[in-house]
Amino acid sequence: MRIASWNLNSIRSREAHLLRWLGEAKPDLVGLQETKVEDSLFPRAGLEAAGYQAAISGQKSYNGVALLSRQPLEDLRIGFEALLPGDSEAQQLGEQKRVISGSLEGVRIINLYVPNGSDLKSDKYSYKLAWLACLKRYLAVQRQQGEAFCLVGDFNIALEDRDLHNPARLTGGIMASEPERQALRACLDDDLHDAFRLFEPDTGHWSWWDYRSGAWDRDRGWRIDHLYLSEELQARALRSVIHKQERGQEKPSDHAPVSVDISDEVDDEADEEADDGFMDQ
DNA sequence: ATGCCCATGTAACATGGA
Numbered sequence: 001m002r003i004a005s006w007n008l009n010s011i012r013s014r015e016a017h018l019l020r021w022l023g024e025a026k027p028d029l030v031g032l033q034e035t036k037v038e039d040s041l042f043p044r045a046g047l048e049a050a051g052y053q054a055a056i057s058g059q060k061s062y063n064g065v066a067l068l069s070r071q072p073l074e075d076l077r078i079g080f081e082a083l084l085p086g087d088s089e090a091q092q093l094g095e096q097k098r099v100i101s102g103s104l105e106g107v108r109i110i111n112l113y114v115p116n117g118s119d120l121k122s123d124k125y126s127y128k129l130a131w132l133a134c135l136k137r138y139l140a141v142q143r144q145q146g147e148a149f150c151l152v153g154d155f156n157i158a159l160e161d162r163d164l165h166n167p168a169r170l171t172g173g174i175m176a177s178e179p180e181r182q183a184l185r186a187c188l189d190d191d192l193h194d195a196f197r198l199f200e201p202d203t204g205h206w207s208w209w210d211y212r213s214g215a216w217d218r219d220r221g222w223r224i225d226h227l228y229l230s231e232e233l234q235a236r237a238l239r240s241v242i243h244k245q246e247r248g249q250e251k252p253s254d255h256a257p258v259s260v261d262i263s264d265e266v267d268d269e270a271d272e273e274a275d276d277g278f279m280d281q
Numbered sequence: 282a283t284g285c286c287c288a289t290g291t292a293a294c295a296t297g298g299a
Contacts, residue, residue, distance in 0.1 A: 009298085010288055034298085036289070061289050062297070116299050124297095156299070175299065210299065211286035224299085254287080254299080 031111030073102030
C-alpha cells in the first residue's frame with residue numbers, strides 16, 4: 001500500500017498537477033492539505049474519473065484537508081472533536097479545517113495540516129502550540145484503540161537541524177524553534193517513526209521550498225512534510241520518497257508530495273525487496 | 282534590514298502562508 005501526503009496550496013489551482021501525479025505515482029491513499037475550498041465546491045469529477053474518491057473537510061479560502069483513496073474509507077473522523085467529544089478546546093480548534101482520518105485495510109491514516117505559527121511572537125504561534133497539545137490528547141485516544149496508524153501531513157516543523165538547509169541561521173525561528181519541536185516530539189512519544197528517516201539519514205532532502213528568494217533554484221528547502229508510522233507499520237515499511245520533481249513543474253505548489261510504501265504482508269520484514277519500480281529524483 | 286512569491290476574495294489591495 002502506497003500512502004502519500006501533499007500540501008497542494010489550493011486544489012482548484014493544482015487539479016491538473018494532482019491528476020497527472022496520481023496517474024504516475026498511483027498512491028492508494030493520499031492526504032491533501034491546503035485545499036482552500038469549501039466542500040460544496042470541491043472538484044470531485046476529475047478525481048472520480050481518475051479512480052479516486054475524496055473524503056473532505058474544507059472551508060473557504062484557508063486550510064482544508066482531504067483524503068483520497070481508490071477504495072472507500074471506513075470510519076471517517078473529521079476534526080479533533082471526533083475523538084475528543086468532551087474537549088472544549090478541540091471543539092474550538094475545529095473551526096479551522098486541519099484534521100481528517102479514515103481507515104483502509106486495517107490501517108488508519110490521520111491527515112494533518114499543522115498551523116504555521118507565523119512568528120514566535122505572534123498569537124498564531126501560541127495557537128500552533130495549543131493545537132499540538134490538543135494533537136497529543138487526540139493521539140492518546142488513538143493509541144488506546146490499538147489500531148495500526150499512519151500520521152501524515154504538513155507539520156510546518158523541521159524536527160531536526162538536518163531537516164533544514166541553513167540550521168545556523170534558521171534553528172530557533174519559526175518551524176524550527178525548540179518549543180514546537182518539543183511539542184511534536186511529545187506527540188510522537190517514541191512509538192511513532194518518521195518513515196523517511198528509516199531509509200535516509202542525510203541532510204539535503206527537502207519537501208518545501210519558499211516561492212520567494214529563488215529558494216527552489218538555490219535548493220534552499222525545508223523538510224516539513226512527514227509520514228509517521230506506528231510500530232506495526234514501521235516493520236512493514238519498504239521505502240519512503242520525496243517526489244521532488246513536482247516542485248519543478250510549471251506553477252507548482254511550494255510543497256512536494258511525500259510517500260511511503262507499506263508491505264501488504266503483515267509478517268514481511270522491512271528489508272524485503274520492493275515490488276515496483278516507481279522512483280523519483 | 283525587509284521583502285522577495287503565490288492564492289483567495291473582491292475589485293486595487295488586504296490577508297495568509299512559511
